[in-house]
Amino acid sequence: MADIAHKVHVALGERAYDILIGDRLLDDAGAILAERFPGRRFGIITDETVAKAQLPRLIASLDAAGLGHNEIVLPAGEGTKGWPGLQAAVEGILAARLERGDLVIALGGGVIGDLAGFAASIARRGMDFVQMPTSLLAQVDSSVGGKTGINSPHGKNLIGAFHQPKLVLADLSTLDTLAPRQFASGYAEVVKYGLIDDEDFFFWLEEKREEIFAGGPARGEAIARCCAHKARVVIEDEKELGVRALLNLGHTFGHALEKDTGYSERLLHGEGVSIGMVLAHGFSARLGLAPSQDTGRIAAHLKSAGLPTLLGDIEGGVGATETLMAAIAQDKKVSRGALTFILTRGIGKAFIEKGVAPEAVSAFLDEMR
Numbered sequence: 001m002a003d004i005a006h007k008v009h010v011a012l013g014e015r016a017y018d019i020l021i022g023d024r025l026l027d028d029a030g031a032i033l034a035e036r037f038p039g040r041r042f043g044i045i046t047d048e049t050v051a052k053a054q055l056p057r058l059i060a061s062l063d064a065a066g067l068g069h070n071e072i073v074l075p076a077g078e079g080t081k082g083w084p085g086l087q088a089a090v091e092g093i094l095a096a097r098l099e100r101g102d103l104v105i106a107l108g109g110g111v112i113g114d115l116a117g118f119a120a121s122i123a124r125r126g127m128d129f130v131q132m133p134t135s136l137l138a139q140v141d142s143s144v145g146g147k148t149g150i151n152s153p154h155g156k157n158l159i160g161a162f163h164q165p166k167l168v169l170a171d172l173s174t175l176d177t178l179a180p181r182q183f184a185s186g187y188a189e190v191v192k193y194g195l196i197d198d199e200d201f202f203f204w205l206e207e208k209r210e211e212i213f214a215g216g217p218a219r220g221e222a223i224a225r226c227c228a229h230k231a232r233v234v235i236e237d238e239k240e241l242g243v244r245a246l247l248n249l250g251h252t253f254g255h256a257l258e259k260d261t262g263y264s265e266r267l268l269h270g271e272g273v274s275i276g277m278v279l280a281h282g283f284s285a286r287l288g289l290a291p292s293q294d295t296g297r298i299a300a301h302l303k304s305a306g307l308p309t310l311l312g313d314i315e316g317g318v319g320a321t322e323t324l325m326a327a328i329a330q331d332k333k334v335s336r337g338a339l340t341f342i343l344t345r346g347i348g349k350a351f352i353e354k355g356v357a358p359e360a361v362s363a364f365l366d367e368m369r
């Protein structure tokens, strides 16, 4: 059996589950699943890139454990996280004759995790699913917490459901085949945890970034710390009625930028979050809430990781401020027409601000061009 280096428990009562993190866990997935879900069949949803890089390992492991499985392979990339991708996933589950008691496996990055989780939540009125995250972003963020869904032309993640996985199995060795740009994109969400309420973690990341990118021991430690952080928040506020909104730091701007760039390779999710976090800190400084040198320090760190930090860093530029404001108006945190932003008093001091004036946001975006 491979070594389970870290185990985080998400204590959600009858929806509780474990996050197992370790090297080469995919090769033991069959044995782990056979023990936890005896007699079940599995529908693996993945994308074409991950199918080439990692799927054979999972299949070999399921075969060795004598577990029945079917594969549903979708195109890679954010464009798949929409209605046609959802339809393909659900119809694939039904075509494979998976029963309500069987399980869906999401093998891939956040796109596959969000899409397969949502498909599992609606196929046969709800099936169980297991997250097997293979990107850094998915291992530190999207595989945990049960937010599943797809994008709409109206905005990011506007269609979906809260549906917790039964297990998260994060194999660190899968990151060996991840493209450097995708690794950096996931790193933005790692930095986010420090910026929310853990300045020590941010300072530790400043020291350990190179080791994390090089695949040293700090990588597994960083992933486990992020999962533990997210688990704490999700246990406290599963449905985002309060503190969970802090995990949205940088996302109100970031999601508007992703919509503006057509959910395309021009701007990856983590890249949008990177620019969004710098904007959220800059906007807080502009309002006199946070020291402006923190914005510079955060931007320098994200830049050192190869991430974009300015609107001007987006290839092909961005749309008009009014277009971005229209996207922001569709944010799920909007309540009775009022904007909610995650603002900050500095590194590790984020807070939820309701009723932010749209004119202030729009004037700030104009300045940032």
Ligand SMILES: NC(=O)c1ccc[n+]([C@@H]2O[C@H](COP(=O)([O-])OP(=O)(O)OC[C@H]3O[C@@H](n4cnc5c(N)ncnc54)[C@H](O)[C@@H]3O)[C@@H](O)[C@H]2O)c1
Residues within 6 Å of the ligand: 047, 048, 049, 050, 053, 054, 076, 077, 078, 081, 108, 109, 110, 111, 112, 114, 134, 135, 136, 137, 138, 141, 142, 143, 144, 145, 146, 147, 148, 157, 174, 175, 176, 177, 178, 179, 182, 185, 186, 189, 268, 269, 270
């Ligand atoms: N549900 C949540 O809580 C949550 C949290 C954060 C982000 N998200 C969502 O996650 C998505 C972004 O996730 P992502 O960055 O993982 O993108 P992704 O799923 O598109 O994966 C990135 C790219 O890397 C490839 N890839 C993944 N693992 C690989 C591996 N091991 N080897 C080789 N290639 C690999 C994929 O094929 C894809 O091309 C966005 O849609 C975002 O909205 C959801």
Ligand SMILES: O=C(O)C(=O)C[C@@H](O)[C@H](O)[C@H](O)COP(=O)(O)O
Residues within 6 Å of the ligand: 141, 145, 147, 156, 157, 189, 240, 244, 245, 247, 248, 251, 332
């Ligand atoms: O889990 C959460 O809660 C998050 O906000 C995590 C984010 O990193 C993630 O991008 C999430 O999908 C955003 O959720 P949304 O509700 O703003 O669509």
Ligand SMILES: [Zn+2]
Residues within 6 Å of the ligand: 141, 189, 251, 269, 273
């Ligand atoms: Zn995110």
